[in-house]
Amino acid sequence: MAELMYWEAIRRAHDEEMARDPMVIAMGEDIGVAGGTYKATQGLYDKYGAERVIDTPISENGYTGLGIGSSFLGVRPIIEIMSVNFAWLATDQIVNTAAKVRYMSGGQLEAPVVIRSPGGTAHQLGAQHSARMEKVFMGIVGLRVVTPSNPRQAYGLIKSAVRCNDPVFINEHELMYNMKDVVPDDEYFHPLEGSEVAREGKDVTIFAYNISVHWALQAADILSRQHGIEAEVVDLYALNPLDREGIRDSVSKTHRAVIAEEAEPAVGVGSEVMAIINEECFFELDAPPMRISARNVPIPYNRTLEKAAIPNAQDVVNGVLKMFGK
Amino acid sequence: MNAADKKRLLREMLYARRFEERCYEAYVERKIGGFLHLYPGQEACVHGVMEAAKPGHDYVITGYRDHVHAIQCGADPKKVMAELYGKETGSSKGRGGSMHIFDVEHRFMGGYALVGGPFPLAAGIGKAIKLQGGDEISICFLGDAANNQGSFHESLNMAAVWELPVLFVCENNLYGIGTRIERSTAVQEQYKRACGYGIEAARVDGQDIETVYEAALKAVDYVRSGKGPYFLELSTYRYRGHSMSDAGAYRTKEEQQEWIKRDPINLFKERLIEAGELSEEDFQSLDKEIIEQIDRDVIPFAEESPEPKLEELEKYVLAENDPWVKGGAQ
């Protein structure tokens, strides 16, 4: 198995799907000639041409809607929105059309579009470039939401999303494009539902997704080495729907749950996981579940304030220790 | 413009150029973080328009390429630099950064990072001016590529139908990041798009500050006299990449050379020298004085200012002690 960077894995998935099916197209701002802000479509313009690798104007709601419209007739667009902050502008077409058209047409139409976009806080990009929108999209009925934490998932999730007949929002991360890890050499389709145990443990489960999986793994390592606590890390790569069974199984094993999320706590991944725990396995709990979330602020520019606003591995460690009364 | 005004304007343009170059260095030294969009090449646009308007009185709003716009409205360059350094003394108290310079005291209503976001805000400011009966105008500076955003069309229509006092200035530098205008935009002369909404519009050379100034005088007069919005397109060019993370590889050397030949500062300087209003030595000493002033006053202020306090992370999220939160002072 070769190691690929996250962006290379995304590029490979595009390339394979576009080579297979002439109806698969890529669209977005600066994705063609320039190869994409994070290089995720590098070289595809030369290979597939301007009809299929489309540099769009800065018209997020417009080109997202255009992609959705084309999907009504069987085109399979992979739409890159340069940053989730700009996806706010496209929420109209994503929410009002893509997520609802199958239902409101009584099953006559479907919108099999893939919308990829990096979210999260990077380095000092400020309030309008640091949104974490996963919690917004995961609440939309009719929209699948996945969020890869490594290159293998990034590759396999696009592959499945392109084939899937539902609209899929793929929440990537600005800080992860250069992360390197193994990706199967053979074609690989990652499921759009479910979760993965990223590290086995018996004492506490840390639920995480996307970048917070890495905080959780780091935290689990510190907890094991320094405190004798064996944490299980569950990677919730699918946010809509969430894996009820996976959540129940892990909590039933460890009896403790911590959720590490990059967004603010309200109406988020953590609150949803907690609700599922309450519904599925409340009596398995030895301690109240806990969320490690961002502070309730728009992200400040100043580096010190910014770091204080978003959680990290140490915050996860501290949360777990507190739960154990240490 | 008299000779003294011209000399002052030249100095201001040169100041803006050197200020931005200093930002570049500070970014390379990692004193400045995040996205940094610089202005060199486009100076005649903001300087020409603001010379015709009333800085500090008229309202100005723009995108992320905003340092020079703020300074031309009257913002203290020290505070702008301190903002870029993320300091408490910065114009947005270190919370905003390069893309979010605000100086409301000087009626600089902000830099915004979402392309197209300021269009309706500018129209709204125009609406407020009209309601409140003032003689200010609302000036919106944005790029060419922003005009492909729905908000452009929605805002122009509203400004026209309600005759709002808004001057839309389009700094057409031919690119939206790496995409050249023909590849994204069906009609490349942007003023024509405004005509579609029945808005008075003009397109002039944005490298020649006197041309910009003359066109802006006409535009500002028109808007201030209550006739409704005006759209002024300035053709210009940015020298650097879109932001610090962009090397600008999508542009040819030849194209860049052609534009540098018509550098707004050089053009104006040569003209003043030809008219006998300035000598090369005057210019050199002006330049030296500016660079020294930035190094002596601006940079140390930014360097030595305190960071925001960690305890104040959540300040400014919501209004403090607003009685209505509890249903008023009953």
Ligand SMILES: Cc1ncc(C[n+]2csc(CCOP(=O)(O)OP(=O)(O)O)c2C)c(N)n1
């Ligand atoms: C809604 C939105 N979409 C995309 C971007 C990314 N982006 C930032 S600036 C820019 C190009 C804007 O070009 P133009 O309006 O011509 O202004 P210029 O930078 O040339 O001054 C793009 C695509 C953004 N900031 N906001």
Ligand SMILES: [Mg+2]
């Ligand atoms: Mg432009």
